[in-house]
Amino acid sequence: MTKHLQPFKNVSYVQSSLTMFLYFASWSIWWSLFQIWLASKSNGLGLSGTEIGTIYSVNSFVTIIFLFSYGLIQDKxxxxxxxxxxxxxxxxxxxPFFTLVYKDLIQNHFFVGVxxxxxxxxxxxxxxxxxxxxxxxKLSRFFNFKYGQARAWGSIGFALSALIAGHLFVINPDFNFWLGSLLSLFLLLNLILLKSKNEKKMIKTLRNHPDDESIPTAKDMIETLKMKHLWVVMLFIMFTGTFYGIYDGQMFPDFYTKLFDNPKTGQTMYGNLNSLQVFCEAIMMGIVPIIxxxxxxxxxxxxxxxxxxLxxxxxxxxxxxxxxSLIKxxxxxxxxxxxLPTFRYLTLHFDPKLSATLYLVGLQISGQIGSVLLSTPLGILRDNIGYNYTFILISIIVMIAAVFGFILLKNDDEMVDGDPFLKNAQLTN
Structure with missing residues (x-):
């Protein structure tokens, strides 16, 4: 029991876990049903697949701009x-944004709202x-705790909010957005008020050594785009994670709720199922590092x-x-x-000091570029041939990308330019 409680003695672990919990809870309470809200004619905006695809496509385009900026800023x-x-x-x-501004703009001035x-x-x-x-x-590496365990609290927060979200949504979707504001306020207070002494000392040390080689320069960041293997990783992400993200976020929620005779029953069930799924996801966050x-x-x-x-x-x-539900x-x-292995792949094969730039720019931007290019066409495809055939097409593309990755991604003992990775069998030899 003492061994399991040991991480909670690490203040940085506790604060990071709380941040993950509150952030994902504040997002999940409305985001887990956002696509249903856009599509639902009974208690949403009643948009078509093409319109929803346009929203997701533009979201991804603007996200690329922010991702690049955020990556540069956070690495500094x-x-x-x-x-x-x-x-x-x-x-x-x-x-206030979604209930007082966005809803009216989408219904009356669609592209301004988008x-x-x-x-x-x-x-x-x-x-x-x-x-x-x-x-x-980064905090996990500075203060010796397992990132996967802290991130698991984010999944728990997402799951708890998703459990509540479905029940609130059938009453009034506006409640979901306002509860998101309340949870975000708790998140903000946590970030401002809770900080360990060791973290303050580390920040002071970093401030006193602005030329520390562990902090990337602008030149380092630009150089990442010249890495040929990074482009292989980006293409792999684009044709796996992107297609899966469009399937799971842009299509599956509405598809699932339409399997029920009563839309509100489907919406409630989706919220409950989403919660159960994320609880299991949190457990897997702790198991995957072992795998x-x-x-x-x-x-x-x-x-x-x-x-x-599959x-x-x-x-x-x-x-x-x-x-x-079982497939979900x-x-x-x-x-x-x-x-988790994607993040570890980047720190294994690339310079760890560029981890934020590589993750935000190299990984997430590649996914967002794919979403910009594919969200609207896939939305149009869904309107014309239905969900089932669209899903078959997406699964075939993901399978082809998997073969691409199997051939071109580096093995764990190849091109080790970052933190080496040793399996249990290697550690015992």
């Missing part, structure tokens, strides 16, 4: 909270998630892509709510199996 700040405090301040406004929404979403949430995660990852230690980084990543392919393909094979639970496997 290292563990300072200036940027994430700014992001949290924006997220506090989610309630642009305004993309700026708000990107600044406060879509681009910010990577910043919160990279700050937590990586057993089989390696690249094999774990390829396992995650295999789960992607889930998308199986979604097109049944219209049973029960079977579809595969998401709990996919997220940790894809996210």
């Amino acid at each position: 700040l290292v563990i300072k909270r200036t940027l994430i405090i700014s992001c949290a301040s924006i997220s506090v406004l989610v309630g 642009i305004a929404g993309s700026i708000f979403l990107s600044a406060g949430f879509l681009s910010a998630s990577g910043v919160y995660e990279t700050v937590a990852e 990586m230690m057993k089989i390696g980084v690249k094999p774990t990543l390829m396992l995650g892509v295999s789960v992607m392919f 889930r998308i393909g199986l979604s097109a094979s049944t219209d049973s709510p029960i079977l579809m 639970m595969m998401h709990a496997l996919e997220v940790p199996l894809f996210m």
